[in-house]
Amino acid sequence: MKITHVFFDLDRTLWDFDLNSYNTLLDIFHDFSLKDKGIKDPVFFIEQYIKINESLWGLYRDDLITKEDLRSRRFYQTLQEYSIQDLQLAKDIGDAYVKNSPLQTVLFPHTIEILTYLKKKYSLSIITNGFEEVQHIKLKASAIDHFFDHVVTSEAVDVKKPNPIIFQYALDKAKVSAKSSIMIGDDLPVDILGAKSMGMSHVFFNPKKNSHSQKIDFEISCLSDLKNIL
Numbered sequence: 001m002k003i004t005h006v007f008f009d010l011d012r013t014l015w016d017f018d019l020n021s022y023n024t025l026l027d028i029f030h031d032f033s034l035k036d037k038g039i040k041d042p043v044f045f046i047e048q049y050i051k052i053n054e055s056l057w058g059l060y061r062d063d064l065i066t067k068e069d070l071r072s073r074r075f076y077q078t079l080q081e082y083s084i085q086d087l088q089l090a091k092d093i094g095d096a097y098v099k100n101s102p103l104q105t106v107l108f109p110h111t112i113e114i115l116t117y118l119k120k121k122y123s124l125s126i127i128t129n130g131f132e133e134v135q136h137i138k139l140k141a142s143a144i145d146h147f148f149d150h151v152v153t154s155e156a157v158d159v160k161k162p163n164p165i166i167f168q169y170a171l172d173k174a175k176v177s178a179k180s181s182i183m184i185g186d187d188l189p190v191d192i193l194g195a196k197s198m199g200m201s202h203v204f205f206n207p208k209k210n211s212h213s214q215k216i217d218f219e220i221s222c223l224s225d226l227k228n229i230l
């Protein structure tokens with residue numbers, strides 16, 4: 001079957017989540033004068049935040065906490081590591097993070113080039129486990145929103161990848177069958193095994209070349225490699 005539709009994950013596939021988040025946290029460290037509050041090392045502060053956020057995000061992904069819990073707790077717990085018990089400060093930092101991080105614009109190398117190339121041959125869409133308003137701001141700020149016919153977020157569909165419901169929703173919206181579609185993403189269990197279970201072709205974007213033992217259709221470490229596949 002000929003591929004007609006390409007579905008991309010957004011965070012850590014096109015939009016460089018880690019670098020954008022790092023830059024936002026560094027701004028926050030300075031804007032909130034965290035050094036004066038006893039937090040000496042911004043890099044260590046960011047590492048602490050990342051660890052706490054990852055464990056809370058895991059709980060959110062498994063529907064054990066809400067979006068609001070996630071957003072309020074992650075900075076409160078990070079500040080607690082420094083014996084700072086300040087709910088208001090945690091809330092203000094949390095608000096600044098949610099407001100500013102989606103405005104960051106760092107994309108993975110070759111993103112614009114490969115989207116321009118693919119757009120001439122395929123219909124392009126996004127399937128993302130993210131918040132509705134946030135993901136749209138990221139796409140617009142990094143000036144790639146115009147490439148995509150559909151943007152499907154887990155918040156809008158109310159289930160997250162790898163749940164088949166969100167893939168089926170995206171396929172229905174694009175009016176295409178799984179067999180004519182290909183999914184590109186960086187998260188093996190979420191994007192790739194999710195797409196595989198739907199019968200969609202799939203490309204694992206693995207820039208750090210992490211080892212694994214899954215049987216998958218294609219694997220790339222650079223987005224420009226997509227030209228060899230599509």
Ligand SMILES: [Mg+2]
Pocket residue numbers: 009010011012013185186187
């Ligand atoms: Mg991702």
